[in-house]
Amino acid sequence: MICDLCPRRCGALRTEERGLGRCRMPELPVLARAALHRWEEPPISGTRGSGTIFFSGCSLGCVFCQNEEISHRDFGKAVTLERLARICGELVDQGAHNLNFVTPTHYAHVVGRLLEEHPQPVPVVWNSGGYDRVDTLRALEGKIQIYLPDLKYLDSDAAGRYSGASDYPQTAQAAIREMVRQTGPCAFDGDGLLTRGVVIRHLILPGQVSQAKAVMDWVAAEFGPGTVLFSLMSQYTPWGRSAEFPEIHRRLRAGEMRAAAEYMANLGLEGFTQERTSAQREYTPPFDLTGVAGEGGAL
Structure with missing residues (x-):
């Protein structure tokens, strides 16, 4: 494939085994972990956990990325679409409240095909850095129930310095508007679990409280009460x-x-606001291919 999925639109060749674009990933999905995760926001993690599937690679270049082992150093294993579908089924069988695709932007083509061919019995979460193309998101309409984007910066200089993407602010704002258009206001089931909607995350950076305030001002002005949830992260x-x-x-x-x-x-x-105790490395899950290999190690 010649790829233009993410806002970089680098037009790179991605074959089943090689990727020459900014994400460095091949066409086949590369995974680092697939397991229940209990450290997302409460209406996503619930009591049993969110079925998180961590994709390797990333088109952003955040210098502080806590998942750098997979986002920058590309640790992971390629799997087939059929194996990915089985992984989803295994997580649902383990009791996952939802399926949570982490850093999926450069695998939007895979996620779209997966959900077209294998509709899921639980809500699907698109857990991204917010650096998404509106056209790519529109191709997913009706397949994603919950969007969980970051809104890292509203300052182009900071975005360029720390993530290598000076166009991040306007790109993420447009993406979030599209996400909200697709899902509408947040909706919950009888147990208080999110079934549909958008949760916007912001990670506070040292010395950047003014940036956090600017992000919150924009969210408050852009979306009415009850439309989105906001997650202020201190990790x-x-x-x-x-x-x-x-x-x-x-x-x-x-x-x-x-x-x-x-x-x-x-x-x-x-x-939501995070507790200060969340700022510890042990809260980052181990990227050890848990849940990726099937029986006998088959991929």
């Missing part, structure tokens, strides 16, 4: 290439988290 940990950027090579201060959380409360944004 930032110096990671990856952050040592090359001294201004973010530290943990968040308690005052930074408190100021952002108070601002969110004063705006009346519905959603």
Whole structure:
């Protein structure tokens, strides 16, 4: 395939075994982990966990990525579409409240075909960095019930410096508008689990509380009460290439988290704030191919 799925639109050749684009991934899906995950937002994790499937590779270049082993160093194993469908079934059999595709942007073609050929009995979550093309999202309409995008920056300079994508702000804003158009307001089942809707995440960066406030201002102004949920994340940990950027090579201060959380409360944004204890490396799951190989190791 000649790929233009993500906003990079690099037009790279992706064969079954090789990928020459910004994501570096082949056409076949490459996975690093597939397991129940209990550390998403409460209406997604529920009591049994979200059935998370971690795709390898990424078209962003975030210098602080906590999943760098798979997003930058490309650890993972290629699987067939049929094996991916079986993985979904295995997670549902384990009790997953939903199927949660993590970093799926460069595999939108796979996700779309999977859900077309193998409709799922639980809601499907699109868990992305927010750097998605509107046209790519439109091709998924009706297949994705829950969108879980990041909104990392509204400042082009910061986006270029820390993620290598100065067009991130306007691209993510357009993508989130499209996600909300598709799902409509958040809806829940009788157990309080999200069945449809958009949850917008923002990870507070050190020294960037003003950026967090700008993001929250935009969400509050753009979407009416009850339309979306907002997740203010304090799990930032110096990671990856952050040592090359001294201004973010530290943990968040308690005052930074408190100021952002108070601002969110004063705006009346519905959603979630993370506990400070989430800023630990052990909260990042091990990328060890759990759930990827089938019986006898078959892929």
